[in-house]
Amino acid sequence: MMTVEEIKAAIEAALPDAGVEIVCNPSVSGQHSLRLAPAQAVAVAKFLRDDLLFDYLSNVTGVDWPDKEVAEKVRVTRPVTKTVDGVETTVEETVEETRKRVAPGCLEAVYHLYSVAQKQGPVVFRLKTVNRTDQVELPSLTPIWRSAEFQEREIFDLFGIVFTGHPDLRRLLMWDGFKDHPMRRDYVEPDDFEYEPTAHDQVLARALAHQAASRTAQEAAAPALGAGQEGTGASQ
């Protein structure tokens, strides 16, 4: 079994400008992954398939990382005017400040790769889009591994990543006229509930009328029972 480092070294030896970096997985599963540069992804994929014999692409999936507000503490040095013994002086002082900034989000495609020929794997690699709104193109790996065909269509459908070079990029699960991408974290279900009267409505109306009638009957009977017996009256 090749480690992630070995695979990275092999890719870099063959394609010097591949731009591969290791993404550490802190979980106990220890399945570390490689981040590929989208521009070089097809060449790297071809190398993985033809030279390292990773012939079987098992799983392709999308992950949505929305824009996130991060608060970070920064040490800033700035002049502060102080009054010491009645004399105003300006001193440089280092203070800690909390600054908030918005970390831009992205969409990610994750690939799980195995080798049937050598019975090893998985090799996990990821591709990242520039942002979540207008630059969501990634190169399609369907020409390299056919198994990506439906899965990339599914990601296009549910996450909205556009795979350039895909032979047949259509929605897979949602219908063609559907506009949004339901697997995104900020997806809001459309408020398009259409009310249709059913037979159940009549039953419900009768039940409500019945309850109202019995309640008024109870209220009419209540004064005669006296103040102490309200509890028994309510249970009937």
Add this chain to the structure above:
Amino acid sequence: MTATHKLVAFESDKTRPDDWNRPQVIEPDGDAELLEVAMGPHHPSTHGVFRMDVALDGERVIRLKPVFGYLHRNHEKIAEGISYLGSMPFTDRLDYVCPLTNNWAYALAVEKLTGQAVPERAEYLRVILGELTRVQNHASSIGFLIQEMGASGTPLMYAFREREKILDLFEELTGARMMCNYMRFGGCRVDATAGWLAATRKVVEGLPGFTEEIERLLCSNEILMARTQGVGILRPDLAVNAGVTGPMLRASGVNYDIRKVDGYGVYNRFNFRVPLGDHWDVYDRFMIRLLEMRESIKILEQALKDIPAGPVMDSKAKIRGFRPKPGEAYGRIESPKGELGFYLISDGGPNPYRYRVRPPSLMNLTVLEDMAIGQNVADVVLIFGSVDIVLGEVDR
């Protein structure tokens, strides 16, 4: 094994054209006008709501486009909104013919994510239930295939008779025939009693007679051979490239069984063989399922003999309300349909940040067009039946 099994389809072949893995393009004869037929979504052979848009030249299939999504309920989105344990009963509804293997795959992925150990008795119970599931899935899949061929009733009822016995065992142990919800992270929900194990032994003793019967009934049946042999051929190199797994892949002569490759659970303790196909056609897929049932019976006999005493849940196991460390894990098993994988990303919260099912049924349909092109439209039904899908898993 013959020489074809040595076929080195996976050697690097850089001289092949780039589009070698695309479906073949065939032209209609002369200036024939193509007939577009929508098979489904309520065609009796589609096992549910699934559509194939077929373009025909006479009876010959020129083009076939599968259409999905009729049963889509966004299982993955639901799972991201509920706890890890909350998704366990939902996994039963993916491939509702094999709920226990779905449970197992999901439990395995979460155990990988949290580093949870599983006691030995639970591992044996999982193997027993997984193999019983495989037997009943393959039996009913064979039954449905023959049913679609026109042999209405008999083989399917024979298969269902055996399936009933296995479902009765599931019901006795888990309380449900199909929606079992039995496995937990770190073991199984309840222990099997001695009585249940004895009943299982009795059912397993009867299974070789069943495979024998099916074999005598079907294998040399003239009509079955005429209809299935040489139909729907799937090349091994394309099968691997297209992510086909399970009996379909092995019927194409590729020796890849995750029980052997990963040896998850306690599978490396059992002695069983991996049957491989020689002709890569529908008949091979039917035969492979039959032979796999026999291997499953072997595993069952060994597991029922060796099952140790002990707890069925790890004493330190956290079942509900736990928060895995941030990170991700991919766990996969050899489900009766192929590789069933679960990919989980944790952000440290009580719900998975990302929950992904890798459905074998959907991946196996990638090559449906390749297998059907150039064949008769009547054979499309058989080719589709030999893939063995469940729409609950295809559409999720």
